[in-house]
Each structure stands twice: as C-alpha cells, then as structure tokens.
Amino acid sequence: MSNGNIIPHNHTVKQLDRVxxxxxxxxxxxxxxxxxxxxxxxSDVFEKYLFDEGYSTYxxxxxxIRSGLNRDLDFSDTSRTENIRxxxxxxxxFLDAGVVILTAFISPFAxxxxxxxxLVGEQNFIEVFVDCPLEVCEARDVKGLYAKARxxxxxNFTGISSxxxxxxxxxxxxxxxxxxxxxxxxxxxxxxxxxxxxxxNAV
Numbered sequence: 001m002s003n004g005n006i007i008p009h010n011h012t013v014k015q016l017d018r019v020x021x022x023x024x025x026x027x028x029x030x031x032x033x034x035x036x037x038x039x040x041x042x043s044d045v046f047e048k049y050l051f052d053e054g055y056s057t058y059x060x061x062x063x064x065i066r067s068g069l070n071r072d073l074d075f076s077d078t079s080r081t082e083n084i085r086x087x088x089x090x091x092x093x094f095l096d097a098g099v100v101i102l103t104a105f106i107s108p109f110a111x112x113x114x115x116x117x118x119l120v121g122e123q124n125f126i127e128v129f130v131d132c133p134l135e136v137c138e139a140r141d142v143k144g145l146y147a148k149a150r151x152x153x154x155x156n157f158t159g160i161s162s163x164x165x166x167x168x169x170x171x172x173x174x175x176x177x178x179x180x181x182x183x184x185x186x187x188x189x190x191x192x193x194x195x196x197x198x199x200x201n202a203v
Contacts, residue, residue, distance in 0.1 A: 018098030022056065024196045028091045028120050029102045032113060032167065033130030034159050035145055036137035038176035038184070039104040042130060045181060046188045047102050055196070058094060060087060060103045075156045081112050088116035095124055100196075108158045110165040126192055129170035134159045136177045 019025055029046070031039040040061055047057045065087065073079040084107055094101040107113050117125040137159065138146040149157035156162040172191040174184045 015096050015098065018096075022098050024055065024100075025124075026056075026095050026098050026100050027124055027126050027192075027195060028095065028116070029100065029126045029128060029192065030107070030113065030116065031102065031104045031128045031130055032107045032170075033132060033176075034134060034137045034164055035106060035157075036140045036142055037130040037132035038174075038181075039106075039130045041181060042128070042174060042176070042184050042188065043102040043104040045185050046192075049185065049189065050100055055100050056098060057100045057102065060090065060101065060105075065105075075154075075162075077109075077156075077162075080109065084109075084112040084116060088119040091116065092120050095120055106158050106164070108162065108164040110167065113167070126172065126195065127167055127170045128172045128174060128188070128192075129167045130176055131166075131173050132176045 029043070031043050033039050043059050043061070047059050050057050065083075073083050084105065087103060087105065091101050091103065113127065117127070141147055145154060145157065146160065148154045149160040158164050172188065174187050176184060179187075
C-alpha cells in the first residue's frame with residue numbers, strides 16, 4: 001500500500017559507486033529445493049568460497065529468518081508468499097549495498113520466486129535448483145520434520161501435504177543425490193562465477 005507521505009531519500013552514494021569500488025556486480029543467488037535437499041549446506045560452502053575470494057557476502061537461511069524477522073508468519077500459503085516477499089525486499093537492499101546475497105529457502109511456489117526475480121531485476125537473480133528426490137530428502141530427514149509431517153504433526157509441509165513447484169528453467173541445477181558437496185561446489189563455481197563481472201549496464 002503506497003503512502004503519499006513517504007518520500008524516499010536520494011542518497012549520494014549509489015550502487016554504481018559500490019560496484020566500481022568492489023570490482024563486481026552483486027547478485028542474488030537463490031537456492032530452492034525440498035527440505036533436506038542440501039540448500040543450506042551448498043549455500044554455506046559457496047559463501048565460504050566467495051568470501052575467501054574477496055567478495056562481500058551474506059546468507060539468508062530459512063530457519064534463521066523465521067526465528068527473527070519473519071517469526072510472526074506461519075506456513076500457510078499466504079504466509080509463505082509474504083515470507084518470500086519480505087525476503088525479496090531484503091535482497092534488494094543487500095544488492096544496493098553491493099553484497100552478494102545467498103538465500104536458502106524452500107520457496108515452493110513458482111510465482112513467489114518470479115516475484116523476487118522481478119523485484120531485484122532479472123540480471124541480478126540466479127536461481128539454483130537443489131534437485132533431490134523426495135524419497136532421498138525424507139530418508140535423510142536431518143531435522144526429523146518428515147517423520148512429524150507423516151504423522152500429521154506438521155501441517156502444510158512441503159512435499160507431503162503442500163506442493164513444491166519445481167523451477168522450469170533454473171539458472172543452475174545441482175543434483176545433490178548424485179554428487180558430493182565438493183562436486184556440487186564445483187558446479188556452482190563453474191556456472192555462477194562467470195556472471196560476476198563489472199558491467200555498469202547491468203546495474
């Protein structure tokens with residue numbers, strides 16, 4: 001809802017200035033996939049690599065965000081959409097600050113991921129589909145959530161009682177059931193690093 005009394009301030013230092021200083025155009029690297037697919041693990045190892053390479057980075061992880069900023073939201077479809085909308089706005093701020101932002105969220109609905117892509121700009125959004133079959137994720141059940149969902153203790157659980165809409169045209173696919181973490185990292189490095197270039201026309 002717009003408010004005519006809110007007038008954003010036009011600050012002197014622009015994103016273009018941060019790009020020139022940093023030496024790269026920041027991106028949103030959006031990891032999506034089922035619970036237990038390996039989103040958090042992959043985003044963590046890739047952030048460590050980028051950080052060591054001199055990039056300014058930050059990870060937004062689903063459980064961490066829901067423990068603080070979005071702790072008022074449940075897991076209904078409406079709240080899931082609002083969860084991702086807020087994250088999109090947060091990502092836009094990080095981009096303006098010149099930070100490479102990595103996110104690890106189930107983000108099950110294609111329309112919500114598209115909303116973020118449009119919000120931050122097509123050229124700034126890299127969608128990584130962490131592709132792992134449900135049966136593998138459930139067998140891992142690293143947080144014990146699938147067992148609870150099967151018992152009906154967790155409503156609206158993605159993959160069990162709520163759908164996951166796989167990306168039709170993701171920018172990167174990492175098949176975590178078929179490769180090691182190290183192999184997944186190599187896929188990310190190969191597919192994503194070429195996108196980090198100073199291109200003032202992309203800002």
